[in-house]
Amino acid sequence: MKQSQKGEFYGQTNKTINLEGITLTDTVYTHDKVDWHYHKNAYFTFILQGNVIEGNKKEIYNCSAGDLLFHNWQEPHYNIKPEGFTRGFHIEIEEEWFNELDFKSTDLQGSIKITTPDLRFLMYKIFKETKADDSSTLLSIQTLLLETLSKMLRNQQNESHKKPNWVSELNLILNDQFSDQLSLDYLSKTLHIHPVHLSRDFSKYFNSGLGEYIRKIKVQKSLQLISQKKLDLTRIAFECGFSDQSHFTRCFKDITGITPSQYKKILFG
Numbered sequence: 289m290k291q292s293q294k295g296e297f298y299g300q301t302n303k304t305i306n307l308e309g310i311t312l313t314d315t316v317y318t319h320d321k322v323d324w325h326y327h328k329n330a331y332f333t334f335i336l337q338g339n340v341i342e343g344n345k346k347e348i349y350n351c352s353a354g355d356l357l358f359h360n361w362q363e364p365h366y367n368i369k370p371e372g373f374t375r376g377f378h379i380e381i382e383e384e385w386f387n388e389l390d391f392k393s394t395d396l397q398g399s400i401k402i403t404t405p406d407l408r409f410l411m412y413k414i415f416k417e418t419k420a421d422d423s424s425t426l427l428s429i430q431t432l433l434l435e436t437l438s439k440m441l442r443n444q445q446n447e448s449h450k451k452p453n454w455v456s457e458l459n460l461i462l463n464d465q466f467s468d469q470l471s472l473d474y475l476s477k478t479l480h481i482h483p484v485h486l487s488r489d490f491s492k493y494f495n496s497g498l499g500e501y502i503r504k505i506k507v508q509k510s511l512q513l514i515s516q517k518k519l520d521l522t523r524i525a526f527e528c529g530f531s532d533q534s535h536f537t538r539c540f541k542d543i544t545g546i547t548p549s550q551y552k553k554i555l556f557g
Contacts, residue, residue: 289364290325297378298322298367305418307426309385310433312418317374322367326359330393331380332436333357334411336555337515338374342367344399353515354508356402356411358440363399377415379433389434395441404443405504406495410436412511412544412551419554454479454486455493466505467529472498506530507543514552521548 295304295311302314311329317340333342335355342349342357344365349357359365361383386393402408410432417428457479462470476483490498506528513524525536540548 290323291362292325292327294328294380294382296327297376299376302375303418305421305425307429309382309388310429311378311380311382312414312429313378313380314418315376315378317367317369317376319367320369324364324366326362326364327380328361329380329382330361330386330396331359331378332411333359334377334379334408334415336375336377336415338372339370340367340374340376341370346399347401349401351401353512354408356408358396358400358402360393360396360398365399377411379411379414381433391434391437396437397444402440404439404495405501405508407436407439407443408508409504409543410439416544416546416551416554451493454481458486458490459494462502462505466502466509467527470502503539504543507540510536510540510548511551514548515555517556524548 295301295306295313297313297315298319299315299317302316303312304314305312314336317338333356335351335353337353339350339352342351342365344359344363349355351357381393383393414429414432414436417425417432420428458475461475461478472483472487476486479486487498490501494501496504510524510528513519513527514521519527521536522533525533528536530536530539537547540546540551544551546554
């Protein structure tokens with residue numbers, strides 16, 4: 289089985305940044321299929337545009353723009369690229385970087401798809417920092433990356449405790465119906481739990497308030513649509529359930545730190 293070396297990914301590399309044990313690579317996928325392989329270092333793959341199918345020893349993930357994968361070092365996997373343009377942003381972390389910061393890479397799961405909105409938004413922020421490329425870039429990326437890893441570890445520890453069935457059911461409802469006018473009464477009746485219980489315990493399992501979490505899902509969906517270049521921002525706002533474009537822009541900036549127009553410029557240049 290082939291081992292990929294530092295900074296080696298299968299495609300056309302647009303840009304590589306090396307920062308003291310961290311390698312960031314912007315890559316266009318050009319291979320229809322990459323057979324089983326593993327990487328020398330732990331790394332994240334963040335899909336910026338298009339789609340990719342990735343399989344490991346346990347699961348197969350269908351990924352699209354905005355999806356985030358983590359592989360610990362030497363975790364075998366394969367990739368299939370469906371027809372069309374696919375672009376990925378990779379953050380590769382050397383073992384010495386973990387050691388210097390007293391962070392154990394062995395504590396992190398081997399090969400997973402990360403669905404937590406906050407972790408995905410941290411990846412967008414790291415990607416944005418690579419475009420700044422100034423004297424603060426290294427510090428910003430290191431800080432954001434440590435925040436990402438710490439939250440990942442905390443989420444994994446929380447997931448080891450059994451959650452009530454309504455938590456996963458609610459997450460499915462919110463992701464499927466995020467553009468609808470959801471009410472607390474509707475959700476509590478659908479899940480067969482008291483609205484007070486739902487309101488009180490929501491933040492314990494989702495790390496934010498209910499309304500805030502729905503807005504994050506909407507913004508996450510908008511990022512996927514922006515990456516496709518097919519719709520203007522007014523249409524994207526409508527598709528994602530925002531009342532108008534100004535509301536969309538305000539929520540987008542609150543969550544990502546930039547406006548939708550600024551993100552389009554960063555993504556497409």
